[in-house]
Amino acid sequence: MEVTQIIIQVLNSISYGLLLFLLAAGLSLIFGLMGVINLAYGSFFMLGVYLSLAVIEQTGSFILALLGAATAVSLVSMVMEVCFIRKIYNRELDQVLLTFGFAYIFMDIVRWCWGGTPQSLPKPVMLQGSISILGAIFPVYRLAVIFVGILLALVLWLIVEKTRMGVIIKAGVDDKEMVSGLGINIRLYFTLIFALGAFLAAVGGVLGGPITGAYLGLDSEILVLALAVVVIGGLGTLKGAFLGSVLIGFMETFGNAFFPNYAMMTIYITMVAVLVLKPNGLLGKDERP
Amino acid sequence: MNPQVALQKARRLVDGENVDIVTGIVSSTVAYALRDYLVENKVPVIIANAGAAGLTGEKGSKYIFRVSFANGQYEYPMGDYAYNQLNLRRVVVMAPDYAAGLEKARGFMDSFRANGGEIIQEIYPKLGTTDYGPYLAQVNKEADAVWVHFSGTDCIRFVKQYADYGLKDILPLLATGDLVDESALPHQGDAAIGIVSSHHYSAALDTPENRKFVTSYRAKYGEEPNMYADQGYVAARVIVEALEATGGDISDTEKFLSAIRNVRFTAPRGPFKFDPETQNVIFDTYIQKTEKIHGKLVNTVIKTIPAAENGWSQPK
Numbered sequence: 001m002e003v004t005q006i007i008i009q010v011l012n013s014i015s016y017g018l019l020l021f022l023l024a025a026g027l028s029l030i031f032g033l034m035g036v037i038n039l040a041y042g043s044f045f046m047l048g049v050y051l052s053l054a055v056i057e058q059t060g061s062f063i064l065a066l067l068g069a070a071t072a073v074s075l076v077s078m079v080m081e082v083c084f085i086r087k088i089y090n091r092e093l094d095q096v097l098l099t100f101g102f103a104y105i106f107m108d109i110v111r112w113c114w115g116g117t118p119q120s121l122p123k124p125v126m127l128q129g130s131i132s133i134l135g136a137i138f139p140v141y142r143l144a145v146i147f148v149g150i151l152l153a154l155v156l157w158l159i160v161e162k163t164r165m166g167v168i169i170k171a172g173v174d175d176k177e178m179v180s181g182l183g184i185n186i187r188l189y190f191t192l193i194f195a196l197g198a199f200l201a202a203v204g205g206v207l208g209g210p211i212t213g214a215y216l217g218l219d220s221e222i223l224v225l226a227l228a229v230v231v232i233g234g235l236g237t238l239k240g241a242f243l244g245s246v247l248i249g250f251m252e253t254f255g256n257a258f259f260p261n262y263a264m265m266t267i268y269i270t271m272v273a274v275l276v277l278k279p280n281g282l283l284g285k286d287e288r289p
Numbered sequence: 290m291n292p293q294v295a296l297q298k299a300r301r302l303v304d305g306e307n308v309d310i311v312t313g314i315v316s317s318t319v320a321y322a323l324r325d326y327l328v329e330n331k332v333p334v335i336i337a338n339a340g341a342a343g344l345t346g347e348k349g350s351k352y353i354f355r356v357s358f359a360n361g362q363y364e365y366p367m368g369d370y371a372y373n374q375l376n377l378r379r380v381v382v383m384a385p386d387y388a389a390g391l392e393k394a395r396g397f398m399d400s401f402r403a404n405g406g407e408i409i410q411e412i413y414p415k416l417g418t419t420d421y422g423p424y425l426a427q428v429n430k431e432a433d434a435v436w437v438h439f440s441g442t443d444c445i446r447f448v449k450q451y452a453d454y455g456l457k458d459i460l461p462l463l464a465t466g467d468l469v470d471e472s473a474l475p476h477q478g479d480a481a482i483g484i485v486s487s488h489h490y491s492a493a494l495d496t497p498e499n500r501k502f503v504t505s506y507r508a509k510y511g512e513e514p515n516m517y518a519d520q521g522y523v524a525a526r527v528i529v530e531a532l533e534a535t536g537g538d539i540s541d542t543e544k545f546l547s548a549i550r551n552v553r554f555t556a557p558r559g560p561f562k563f564d565p566e567t568q569n570v571i572f573d574t575y576i577q578k579t580e581k582i583h584g585k586l587v588n589t590v591i592k593t594i595p596a597a598e599n600g601w602s603q604p605k
Contacts, residue, residue: 008426008454016420118442120449120476130455137455142422211450212419213476215442221417256414256423263386263415 004136009253011133015142017249018149019208023222024229024241025156026200032236033160033169034190036085037092039099042223043106044198047073048205049214050114053121062124062206070202077198081191089190107219116216121209145207152203153242160238169193173236228267232274234284243282247274292322299323303330309539310335312524317341317389321348328352331542333549337524338517340389345569346603354549354568356527356561357520358489360389361396364465365601366574366594367436367487368400371463374576374592375485377433379409380463383424384438386413393438393465400600401436421447425454435460440467445476452480461485466588469579471515474586481586484579487594489572490519490558493587502557514557523556523570530554560596567603571596 027041051072052065059065080102088094127141160166172179172186179186205222212218225248233244248267255266262269274282295316302308303326311327312335314320320339327334328350336344336353340360344353371377382398384390390413398408410429414421428435435456439447444467451457457480466488469481492503492513502522506514527549532539534548553562559573573595577588 005426009423012420012422012426016422117472118445118476120445122478130453132455136426139450139453141453211446213442213445217442221419253420253423257427260412260414260424261386263418 004134005257007134008136008138009257011136011138011142011146013250013253014246015145015149015249016253017246018146018153019204019211020225020229020248021149021153021242021245022200022204022207024226024233024245025152025238026197026204027226028230028233028236028238028241029156029160029200030194030197031230032238033173033193034089035092035173036089036194037095037099038085038194038197039096039223040080040102040106041099041197041201041226042219042221043103044073044077044201045205045208045222045226046110046214046219047076047106048202049121049209049212049218050110050119051202052206052209053114053119053214056122062122066203066206069206070199073202073205074195074199078191078195081194085194086187086191103219103223107216111216114214118213118215120213121206123210141210145211148207152200153238156200156238165189165192225267228271230281232271232281234278234281237281237283240281240283247282290316290319292319295319296322296326299326303327303332308332310528312528313337314339317344320344324348324350324353333542333546335524335527335549337520340392342392342604345564345567349567349569351546351568354527354563356523356570357516358572359569359603360392361399361604362569362599362601363487363489363572363574364393364396364438365400366599367463367465367576368397368402368406369404369600370487370576370592370594371397371434371436372401372404372406375434375461375463377406377461377463379407379431379433381410381412381428381432381435381460382408382437383412383414383428383435385416385418385443387416390416390438394436396601397436397463403600417443419446421450422454425450425456428456428460430459432460434463436463438465438467440465440470444468444470444473448473448477448480448484457483466491466516466575466577469577469588471513471588474513474579474588477586479581479586481579482581485576485591486579486588487574487576488516488588489574490516491575491577491588491590493577493589494558494575495590496555496557496559498555498559499557519557523558523561526554526556527552527561559593564603569603574599 030036030038048069051069055065055068123141127144130137130139169189176186229244233240251270252266256263310333314336315338317339334353336355338357340358342359345355382394384394409432412424414424462484464484464486466486469484469486471492530552531548539545562571564571573593575590576592577590580589
């Protein structure tokens with residue numbers, strides 16, 4: 001393999017990994033901090049892509065589309081949390097059934113509004129085109145994904161580790177009643193976390209949209225990827241999700257380059273290998289007594 | 290796409306509702322699953338898309354007709370064209386890693402090699418690959434061109450990423466017409482310009498039959514017709530023509546099958562008829578080039594390869 005190819009593959013790995021992080025961060029938050037299994041997570045991603053498509057058609061602005069779609073999706077998720085999820089905290093099987101049902105509803109809504117023809121999300125004008133890095137041609141947009149991914153990872157890390165909100169949330173996960181006893185409205189925080197998770201999924205959708213495109217079935221593909229990242233990284237740790245994403249990014253990119261015939265399995269081989277060596281994921285702690 | 294569900298539905302149609310003819314069938318997997326049941330029940334089947342060559346080959350039957358294409362059938366003439374008209378000698382081949390993708394790639398490679406061309410690299414990404422970056426980075430830049438088949442959601446992503454990774458400027462892209470399907474062109478945008486593809490239908494085909502078809506289709510559905518629109522139309526037309534030939538009488542199955550076998554007419558895609566032996570369609574193949582005309586992307590036909598000159602044959 002030549003040097004330029006290696007440069008491209010490394011950049012590919014990082015940009016794909018960070019795209020995966022954008023997908024998985026929200027799921028990791030919802031699952032890790034709230035203990036809620038949300039199988040409608042991929043639908044938030046898909047809704048993000050389609051809603052931004054609608055906004056771009058109306059306004060032509062990628063930034064407006066990003067904010068509009070993410071806000072709309074988080075509002076939807078808040079309603080979902082307050083009216084449904086809230087009633088079944090700690091009942092994981094019910095959560096699986098309920099959110100799975102929502103995934104179907106969202107898919108039908110998308111089919112109904114946008115039809116079944118695959119669509120694509122245009123890139124922002126200033127990020128179109130490619131640049132040459134040491135003789136290797138690389139799309140500008142993917143460099144932007146790398147940049148935004150790192151930025152978002154930092155912001156999230158700061159929120160969870162360095163703010164009062166983060167402390168309250170983490171305390172709430174460990175002992176909900178004690179936190180309520182201290183006069184803190186933990187339910188409100190949980191709703192906010194759920195909405196933040198949906199917000200991140202939609203942001204991932206809009207940023208990933210120009211690469212993935214918009215089509216029915218995107219939701220389940222994304223859900224599987226996001227679950228794999230969260231499992232590899234370890235449940236409920238953002239750092240784990242970050243490591244897991246970048247690891248999968250590298251494994252899949254280089255796996256596809258060296259062993260294209262096994263492309264369908266690279267992710268799962270990685271997952272099995274990690275789980276055999278570290279059953280709780282890369283950074284997961286054993287929380288069960 | 291689920292063969293079990295398809296079989297249940299076919300049983301309900303045939304046993305429950307006594308249908309006389311079955312048509313449609315997009316997926317080859319589904320077609321194979323339905324094949325034995327429909328043949329045993331002596332139901333004439335008009336396949337309108339499923340491309341597995343074996344459906345009109347080793348698994349063929351006098352009850353099975355195909356109006357769409359067999360995988361490899363319109364890919365094969367591109368091998369000749371690439372070698373003799375475009376003077377290409379070394380080509381990289383890319384297609385999704387599943388039965389149809391491989392069968393189509395084989396169609397192109399067989400004829401390109403038979404002419405003396407060399408396939409210097411074959412890359413088969415998984416079906417539904419989101420990110421072609423890792424594969425595109427590997428493409429051997431010493432090739433004269435890249436031939437690909439991708440369809441559905443894959444074709445939009447592939448064409449855009451091919452341009453993103455700077456390959457569009459270095460290596461000409463040859464493809465199946467599926468890659469530049471009329472429904473995908475608006476989403477692919479300028480990245481699709483210049484792609485040379487082979488197909489059995491183009492909405493830009495300039496014949497009276499097709500002009501009429503395109504106008505009516507646009508008026509009804511508000512979009513350009515594509516290969517699927519043509520195939521659906523042809524399937525329905527074949528049934529109508531056969532019924533008219535027998536005066537609507539289908540009680541004698543043999544007579545009806547023979548009426549279907551003899552259907553000939555000029556379809557939007559051009560002259561239509563069946564190969565009497567395999568009951569697979571025979572068509573002219575179009576070499577088309579994607580161009581932007583009056584701000585709109587179209588697949589302009591640059592050469593017609595008559596059915597008689599297509600060296601493709603049903604694999605035995």
